[in-house]
Amino acid sequence: MKNWIPIPGTNKEKIIKVALEEFSLKGYKGVNIAELAAMADMTTGVVYHHFGSKAKLYEIIRTDMEQRIIDRMEGAASLFDQEGEALEAALVTGINFAVKMKICKLLSEEKPYTNQDKVEEFLTYMLQKENLPLDIVVLSSWRSILNAISSDQITHEQGINLVKWLFRS
Template identity: 40%
Template sequence: MKSNIPIPGSIREKILNQAIKEFGMHGYEGVNVQQLAKSIGVTTGALYHHFGNKIELYKVVREEIERRITSRMEGAAEVHDDSLTSLKSAMLVGFNAAVKLNACKLLSEPDYSSNRDLVAILFNEILGDNLVEGVEVILSSVWRASLKNITQGMSPEDAKKALNWFSEKMI
């Protein structure tokens, strides 16, 4: 695969930036490649030249958004001494980042391009020795469900309250 870091001002960067917005708002199924290309002012051929196909473009977008968010989550987790407080902090900071980046739809849908869950991997790292096998996947699912609540009409404030309630009661 070609490098994921586009040259500033390049067609690849324009495609990637617009794709992040579109997949973030509409999810995989809601993005039409022809309309995406038209909104950028390029042909679908140019889009396919840089990314191969829709699923490859989605894969780059999904990984980029998850990396941006998990990076913030890591930073939030590192300021605490115990793993459970780190986990709670990471969940809430990640939630805030997903809302701010308008990525709730993208991050709450199944990942059509990979079987790696970067959020679950991070939760696994945060919990370390306190990890019960499989709990990181459950926690990632709860975190993603809180984002899905927003896509289904719940206010971000109420979705965050629900996630916070879960983290206080269950973690």
């Protein structure tokens, strides 16, 4: 069992719930730890005691959300034999999950630390047989679509249609 999984009802769980909402709404740079702590009815000292820093709290939340989305994307991709169809299904599934969980903003931004995100690893793996680094284009498109959904520039349906457009022959 991972040591950061909070026990229901604990301060750690409260902080993670509030932090997930805040990072999903405002992104990494927009979150202020003092405000987050107040929203969780905690002091900043409690937040730093449990997580050490804003970056570590963000990393825990981001890594968890990435794993959840990758589990769904891999499942969707496994249903198709054609690589293009598999990748399209994975991206559509990922967008659907991100919209449902309200984490489009969270997943649309580049990480403030150096670890490669799991979606990027997944796309690189899915596109490794190509002679061009298409993962760069697909990852940029993925992030742009999620960001546009999170800022109400496009609808969820328009985001799905953009993914489908990317894979038209």
